[in-house]
Amino acid sequence: MARITMREAISQALWEEMERDPNIFIMGEEVGVWGGTYAVTKGFYDHFGGKRVRDTPIAEAAIVGAAVGAAMKGLKPVAEIMTINFAFVAFEQIVNEMPKFHYMFGGQFNVPVVVRTVSGGGRQLGATHSQTPDAIFAHFPGLVVVAPGTPADAKGMLKSALRTKNPVLFIEHATLYQTRGEVPEGDYVVPLGKSTVQRPGSDVTIVTYSKMLEISLKAADQLAKEGIEAEIVDLRSLRPLDMGPVIESFKKTNRAVIVEEGWPSYGVGAEVSARIYEQAFDYVDAPIKRVAQAEVPLPYNRTLEQMAIPKVDDVIKAVKEVL
């Protein structure tokens, strides 16, 4: 097994699937000649050509809308939206077209579009470019919304996304591209809609995903030095939300902290905690805590921005509060 970066893992999945399925093509801003703004598709244009790696105008609604049309006719488009902040300009296409056409037309059309995009703050890009609005998109039935936190999951889940008939919003994280991890070579597939335990423990359950998995793992290492063993459940998919491993873990630990990068109001933590209360109320030994972003538009100033985003210490503090 090779130890590669998240960027390499995503790139590998795309490359291998494009070699396998001639109906897969990529379209988006700077995906071709430039090689991708995050360099994920570097080398693709030269290898696959302009037909399959298509540079688009800066026009997100048209990028996703055209991907929807091409998918209805049987192709498998990968529409790259440079950052999830730009997905709002294609909100109509992502929430009103991708998840609805199959149902609304009585099953006549499939819309197997994969929208790849990038979420997360922490890079001093200011309020409009730093958001983590993943939960908003997970609100819509008919859409599959995933956000892997490890290179192996990124590769395996992107492969699944490229093979499903369902529309998928595949959310990467801006500050995880250099993260390294063991990734199986070749045809490695991870199912969509399955959460998993990333670290076993018995004292508290930390539920998290994407970048916050990294933060939570660091917090767990520090807590372990104090004799506190946290079990970490990585959601990986926000819709469908697989509560199985969360509930199983909670029944063992009876305490939970949910860590997400986005704002807490109406967020992932709100949803997960409600489901724990609904499904495992008798096992609750302490109020469930949420660690999330400060409820402000993210500021540019580095210190202020870092104050707003959840950090290792915030997770440790929350864990101690529920113990």
Next chain:
Amino acid sequence: MEKSEYLDLYRQMVVIRRMEERSAELYQAGKIGGFLHLYIGQEAVSTGLVSARRADDNVITAYRDHGVAYNVGISAGAIMAELLGKATGISKGKGGSMHLADAEKFFWGGHAIVGAHIPVAAGLALADVYMENDAITICMMGDGATNIGFFHEGVNMAKVWNLPVLWVVENNQYGMGTAVDRASAVSEMTQKAAGYGMKAERADGMDLFNVREVAGRMIEEIRGGGGPQLLEILTYRFRGHSMGDPERYRKQEEVHKWQEEDPIGIFRKKGIEQGLASEEELNEQDDLAEKEVEEAVHFAETSPEPAPEELYTEVYAEPLE
């Protein structure tokens, strides 16, 4: 035009007219819910356009879609049943009036968000280019849709990529209740094509022969690789925007003036003049159309409601893990 085709197109227009009149009654009787946008007055547009396409040319439109749905070959029964929300509707009763479609007939909907289907149309055309089909895409929209951002994004992209699309703007003079000159910077839709370096034409939409001739010529140029073009079709809806429109924005005299230009009447008169059919033969088509619509209404009314379990089917195209 062959006599048989002339009679068929005439009958199609009459079926649409009768279907819309019956829909209005069923709506008022509370049997059709939601919104209902009638196509009365505009029948020659969709009938002429669709008659000019090849069977595998894509058609996509906005929410005033009953007419074109019938023209592409969906039965009046499946349309009526959809309007009544029945299990036998073309979209199984899940889509309603604004969401008719038939994948087998290369009819990709029925779209209810103004202009949002324009980029989708570009995608349909892109798929044909990708798969090396020489089919083209006919994307119909109202005049109001040319003012929304999706129009710019979709039309620009299609031109940049030289996609085989015929953009058809059905200019019926009003976007809901707002007249074209109160909403659009230019009053002629063809002027908008200039900004994208596209060839454009204007056609009289009350005359089916004219629509068919102009559309047919443009479709062949597009199929030949000439890139997208825009066709503005001047037409008029005789009824309100939707049921329940108080029509405060236009005078009855204006409506009456246009009604004298009835597309069915014009097509009938021209056909007789050209010796394509006799009065008797056309009356016979009227009767056939009447019968077809009555049978469709009966089919829809006696069809079953969707089963309760249909609520949860087809949310996803394949089961989630």
